[in-house]
Amino acid sequence: MIIDFLLRVLCVSAVISLPLLFFTLLVSGTAMAQSLQSWEQILAGAKKEGMVSVIGPQGSETRDALTLAFQKKYPDIRVELQSMAGNQIGPKLLNELAAGRNSTDVLITGTTTALETLLPAKALVAVKPWLSGPNTQDPSKWRGGKLTFSDEAQNYNLVFSAYVKAPFIYNSNLVSGADFKSWKDLLEPKWQGKIALKDPVGAGGGLGNSTLWYFHEGLGKDFMRKIFALKDLVMPRDDRQLLDFAARGKYPIAIGPSDVLTNEFIARGLPLKHLKPETLKEGTYITAGNGSLAIPRSAPHPNALRVYVDFLLSPEGQLEWSKAARFASLRRDVSKDHVQDILVPKEGMPYPDISTEKYVRLREEIVEFIKTILPR
Numbered sequence: 001m002i003i004d005f006l007l008r009v010l011c012v013s014a015v016i017s018l019p020l021l022f023f024t025l026l027v028s029g030t031a032m033a034q035s036l037q038s039w040e041q042i043l044a045g046a047k048k049e050g051m052v053s054v055i056g057p058q059g060s061e062t063r064d065a066l067t068l069a070f071q072k073k074y075p076d077i078r079v080e081l082q083s084m085a086g087n088q089i090g091p092k093l094l095n096e097l098a099a100g101r102n103s104t105d106v107l108i109t110g111t112t113t114a115l116e117t118l119l120p121a122k123a124l125v126a127v128k129p130w131l132s133g134p135n136t137q138d139p140s141k142w143r144g145g146k147l148t149f150s151d152e153a154q155n156y157n158l159v160f161s162a163y164v165k166a167p168f169i170y171n172s173n174l175v176s177g178a179d180f181k182s183w184k185d186l187l188e189p190k191w192q193g194k195i196a197l198k199d200p201v202g203a204g205g206g207l208g209n210s211t212l213w214y215f216h217e218g219l220g221k222d223f224m225r226k227i228f229a230l231k232d233l234v235m236p237r238d239d240r241q242l243l244d245f246a247a248r249g250k251y252p253i254a255i256g257p258s259d260v261l262t263n264e265f266i267a268r269g270l271p272l273k274h275l276k277p278e279t280l281k282e283g284t285y286i287t288a289g290n291g292s293l294a295i296p297r298s299a300p301h302p303n304a305l306r307v308y309v310d311f312l313l314s315p316e317g318q319l320e321w322s323k324a325a326r327f328a329s330l331r332r333d334v335s336k337d338h339v340q341d342i343l344v345p346k347e348g349m350p351y352p353d354i355s356t357e358k359y360v361r362l363r364e365e366i367v368e369f370i371k372t373i374l375p376r
Contacts, residue, residue: 042132045303047076052304054081055089056108057290057325058239059260061267065324066108070311077304085239085258086110086203086290090117093296097123102298105305108312111150111287111355112203114157114294116363124294126155133310135317143330150292152357160313161291163327163343164351165208165284166274169243169262171252173271182281183219186227191253193232196245198256201367202237205256211354212285214366219282221369228373246272259289263326276342286351291327 046052056066067079084092086109094117096102107114118124127149131137139146148159170177175194179185186195198206213219213227227233234251236242239258246254247270254272266272277284293312299305311317318329328336328344336344345351352359 039133042303042306046074046301046307049301049304050076051078051080052301052308053103053105054079054108054308055093055104055106056081056083057110057260058083058085058258059264059324061264061324062260062290062321065320066312069316069320070308073311073316074307077307079308086113087237089113090121093118093123094121097121097297100298102296103300104296105299105301106309107294107296108290109292109294110203110290111157111159111292112207112360112363114292115151115357115360116203118294118296119151119156123296124156125297125299127158127293127295127309128155130295130306130309131313132306135310135314141331141333143332148330150288150356150360157292157294159288159292159330159355160318161322161325161327161329162286162288162345162353162355163259163291163339164277164345165205165259165287165289166277166342167209167280167284168253168255168275169246169257169272170254170275171246171249171271172273174249174252177273177275177279180275180279183213184223186253187223187230192230194251195230195253195255196234196236196242196251197227198239198242198254199235199237200256200370204239205258206235207256207363207367208285208287208354209256210366210370211359211362212282212352214362214369215352215359216282224370225373228370229375243272259327260325267326274340274342284351285354286345287353288355289325289327291321291325292355 054066056062063081063083067081071079089107089109090113093102093104096104114124142148149155150157150159167183198204200206200210210224213224214221239261242254242257243261243265245251247265262272293309295305312321315331315333318331318334322329322334323338326339326343328339
C-alpha cells in the first residue's frame with residue numbers, strides 16, 4: 001500500500017515537474033537567445049558606425065596594443081587613437097563637451113586624470129552599463145573576484161592593470177642602485193645637479209612620488225622641503241625629455257617618468273634601470289599607471305564603444321595591453337611571465353595604492369604645499 005502510494009506521488013510529481021522543467025528550460029533558452037541577439041545587434045550597430053575613438057597613453061607599443069589586435073578581430077570597426085599625456089586629456093575633453101561636440105568614446109589613462117579633472121566636472125558616465133559583451137560578465141576572472149574601480153562610488157574609473165612603482169629610474173653606467181637605502185640618500189651632495197623630477201604639480205609620476213613623500217611618516221614635509229631645494233633640480237613636463245636626460249647622462253636619476261615610456265626605452269637597450277622597490281626602507285607604492293578606463297558623456301559611437309571595451313577587457317585584449325605596457329593585468333587568466341618581477345605586487349606587502357580616490361583627494365593639498373616650497 002505504502003509503496004503504491006509513493007509511486008503514485010512520484011508519478012504525479014513527474015507530471016507536474018516535467019512541464020515546469022520544460023518551461024524553465026524554454027525561458028532560460030529564450031533569455032540566452034535574447035542576450036546573444038542583443039550582442040549581435042550591438043556588433044551590427046558597431047560595424048555600421050564603422051569606428052571607435054580612443055584616447056590612450058604615449059608610446060608606440062601601447063598604441064599598437066590598443067589598435068592592431070582589435071582591428072584584426074573587427075576589421076569593419078576602425079580604431080582612431082590619440083596618444084596623449086594625462087595633463088593634456090582634461091582640457092581637450094572638457095572643451096569639446098562644453099562645445100557640445102565630444103569626439104571621444106573611451107579614455108585609457110591614469111586615475112588622477114579621471115578622478116581629479118573629469119569626474120568633478122561630471123564629464124564621465126558609469127562604466128558598468130557599457131559592459132555588454134561576453135568577456136565582461138564574469139567578475140571571478142578578476143583579482144579579488146570583482147572589477148576594481150579607483151573611485152569610491154565604484155562606478156566611473158575601472159582599473160584593469162596595476163604595478164609596483166619603482167622609486168626612480170637611473171642610468172646604470174653612472175649610478176649604482178646599491179648607493180640607496182632610503183629616499184633621504186638623494187639629498188647627499190654627490191647627487192646635486194644629477195636629478196630630474198617629473199613636474200609635480202600636474203598628473204604623472206612626479207605628483208605620485210610627492211604623494212608618497214607627503215603622507216609617509218618618515219619623510220613628510222621636511223623631506224619635501226629639502227629635495228625641492230636641491231641645487232640644479234630640474235622638473236620637466238615632458239616624459240621623453242626626462243628619460244632622454246637619464247639615458248644620455250645629463251641627469252642620470254629620473255624620478256617619476258611615464259612607466260610605459262620607461263619600459264619602451266629599456267626595451268630599446270638604453271642603459272636605464274628601475275631602482276628595486278624593496279631597496280628603500282620607506283618603500284614605494286602601487287598604482288594603476290595608465291591602466292584604467294573611463295567613458296565620457298555623449299560617446300559618439302556607442303555600439304563600437306561596447307565592442308571595444310569588451311575586447312580590451314578580454315584575456316586577449318589584456319594580454320596585448322600587458323605585453324606592451326609590461327605591467328600585470330588584474331585578470332587572473334592573463335600571463336605575467338613577460339612582466340619584470342620588481343613590478344609585480346608581492347603578496348603580504350602593505351603597498352599604499354595612490355591611484356585610489358582616497359589619495360587622489362590629497363593631490364590639491366599636496367600641490368598647494370609644493371607651490372609654497374618651490375624655488376622662486
